[in-house]
Amino acid sequence: MGKIRVLAEDVANKIAAGEVIERPASVVKELVENSIDAGASKIEIKVKNGGKDWIQVIDNGEGMSPDDAKLSFERHATSKVERANDLFALRTLGFRGEALPSIASISRVNLTTRTEESLSGIKLRLVGGEIEKEESCGAPIGTNIIIKDLFFNTPVRYKYLKQISTEIGHISDIVNRLALSYPEIAFYLEHNGRKILETTGNGNLLDVIFNIYGRQVAKEMVKVDYSDNYMEIKGYVSKPTVTRSSRKHQSYFVNGRYVKSNLMGKAVQEAYHTLLTVHRQPIVVLNLKLNPILVDVNVHPTKLEAKFSRSEMVYGLVQEGVTKAIKSSDLVPKLKLDKKQQQSRDNYTQNELVLAVDKKYRSKKKDKSSQLESKVENKNFNYRANHPQKAKKSKELRAKKIEKLFKVDEDKLATAKIESIKENKVENNIKETAQDYKPEDNNAKKDKEIEDKRVELNLVPIGQIHQTYIIAQGLDGMHIIDQHAAHERVRYEELMAEFKSGEIKTQELLIPLNLDLTYQEVEILNQDKDKIEKLGFILESFGGNSYIVRGVPTGLYNLNDEELIRDCIDKLLEEGELGEAYELVEDILIMISCKTAIKAGDKLSIREMNKLIDEMERYGVTNCPHGRPVMMQLSKKELEKEFKRT
Structure with missing residues (x-):
């Protein structure tokens, strides 16, 4: 007997399920796309325990007849493709006929559906892909499908599912993308009885952006509407003042289908060109509409990839459309004054000043006799x-x-404030105070060890060049130190030591920061809040998808930068969960050390240079955390050679 055999139907279905159904979010994606293809104007998604136990999708689409309902669970059975040529002009999200049989083969399914022409609906119950029960029933027009016990008969696949917060985060992300792609459809997403997302279905894309990203982002979005003879691009992009540290907040659609497109991403990046700071990414929601014959989405079973037959035209259209939208908008950042301080100052009239001085004068004379x-x-x-x-x-x-x-010279006040902040920043970052050098200090022994090492190396600072490089004299010639790179490494070593010992210090903010997050981010923060707080952040839920940042690592306090805090959180959430990954913590600490180190252009005193060199010697600094060299040497012999002294 030969070795080659035809696989059994249940085995083939499970293999197909491995390609199509990766996690609960994959089930939600396939079922919701079927509802969209059925012409639904309202779709409800209800999930329990991250989709592991229960996924329910209810729509008001056209529904299915009893015969079609039973046939839909057969492999390669579909109403969307009839002949091979249809694959070159797809106008629906689904077309393979694999989703329902793949889902049914690894779960328990209850399906209830009815068409407008039918007086009654049909209810089916399937286990492992086999129909166990079939009956007529009353039902509204549309389809109601429940998926229970996902991967119940493939325990190996179930074992590799992530924690609940991660899985519901992926589901939320998928539904968000579909809602952005179809603003004319009302979406409702619920997890364990708690509402996550609800859109009105009024066709206004900006309303959906508001529901997902919050008011602050929605107010800073720019409308894109551009077309040529073959295609058009519509949607919204954020102003250069509203950015994120990664591209996960960018959504690209082709004829309503969410795709991961490097081509469109590069075109958007080119459109912003010099408007963005380094390593910053805009928030993007763009839908490209073109003749289906010009794009192939039949590349991968997940249908998240697309190939364009005229990629140069697509690139040019997206780039030009976004460029024109940005240039036509008002890009000047709007400053917000502190209303309480301004009101207090405005209300402090001259009469009140006189009364205040008079009151102060009288209080000093209180001890005088009447x-x-x-x-x-x-x-x-x-x-x-x-x-x-x-x-x-x-x-x-x-x-x-x-x-x-009481008169204030505003110019002098602003100048003094800047100088004070700069001076305090350098002073705080280098951690130099007069007490550091007192012999009675508690750290005298540690300082003495550092001092001994410095003397042994014999590095004596002479001054600065361009307020960026420290010139120091060593045993043999001259040393040039990059002050930012050196202090960045020192800060990294300090932070890493504090993290390992669990002693990263936190500074509470005078004015807490309000962050509007996506549900995916909120779930992960809820799950791993203790790990984030170990890095020095104090976070507090503020209801809905909002969080309040009440404290930050001490080094970040003077910066008080919402963008920086967002970057740290984005880095923590990049992998979908925190876990205990050392590399992830290391990335965060490198980011914090870079942001809190002294900068090129900061003027240092000789004592500050001495302190920095002490810390360099203490930690054996040779390179910054990014690998750049910290110090270079020009030997005495080389100097004499250049000056023809030898």
Whole structure:
């Protein structure tokens, strides 16, 4: 007997399921796409325990007849493709006829459906792909399908599912993309009885963006609407002032189908060109409409890839459309004044200033006897009565003095504030205080060890070049130190040591930051909040998809930068879950050390240079965390050679 045999139907279905159904989110994607293809205007998705136990999709589409309902669970049975040529002009999201049989082969399924022409509907119950029960029933027009116990007969696949927060995060991400692609459809997503997303289905894409990303992002989006003879691009992109550290907030659609397109991503990047800072990405929601014959989505079973027959035209259209949209918008950032401070300042009128000074003056004289006060008051009254002109002049002079006392030179104040912040930043970052060098300090022994090492290496700072490079004299010649790279490495070593010992210090913010996150991010934060707090953040749920940041690692406090905090959270969430990955923590600490290190252009005193060199010697610094060299040497022999002294 030969070795080659035809696989049994159940084995073939499970193999197909391995290609199509990777996780619960894959089930949601296939079922919701079927509802969209059925012409539904309202789709409800209800999930329990991340989709592992229960997934229910209810739509008001056209439904199925009893015969079609039973046939839909057969492999390669579909209503969307009739002949091979149809594959070159696909206008539906589904077309393979593999989704339902693949899902049914690894779960327990209950299906209820009815068409408008039928007086009654049909209810089917399947286990492992086999129909166990079939009956007529009353039902609304549309389809209601329930998937229970996913991967119940393939325990190996079930074992590799992630924690609940990760799985519901993927489901939320899929439904968000579909809602952005079809704003005319009302979507409702619920997890364990809690509403995650609800859209109105009014056709306004900006409303969907608001529901997913929040008000702040929606207000800063720019509309894109551009076309040529063959295709058109529509959607929204964010202004350069609203960015993220990764491209996971970019959604590209081709004829309503969500795809991962590097081509469109590069075109958008080119459109922004010099408008974005390094390693920043805009938020993007773009739908490319073109003749289906010009695109092939039959590349991968997940249908997330697309190949264009005229890729140059697609690139040019997207790039030009986004460029024109950005240029036509107002890109000047709007500053928001602190209303409480402004109101307090405006209300502090001149009369109140006079009263405040007068009150202060009187309080100092409180210990005087009432008799003396009466005498002084009578004397002043008599003086004012007998010399009215002088009294008036004296009053005006006093008013001017008070005005001068409280008058603020705005330019001088701003300059002084900048200098103070810069000085404090350098001082705090290098951690240098007068007490550091006192022999009675508790850290005297540690400082002595550092000092001994520095003397042994004999590095003595001389000064700075361009306020970026420290010039130091060593045992043999001159050393040039990149102050930012050196301090970045020092900060990284300090933070890593603090993290390993669980002693990363946190500084509470005077004004907490409000972050609007996606549900995927919120779920992961809820699951791994303790791990994030171990990195020095204090986060508090603020209802819905909002979080309040009440504290940050001490090094980030002076920066008080919402963008930086978002970057840290994005980095934590990049893999979908935190876990205990050392590399992930390392990336965060490198980011924090880079942002909190002294910068090129910061002026340092000789004492500050000495302190930095001490820390370099203590940690054996040779390269920054990114691998760049920290220090270069020009030997005495080379110097003498260049000056022809040898």
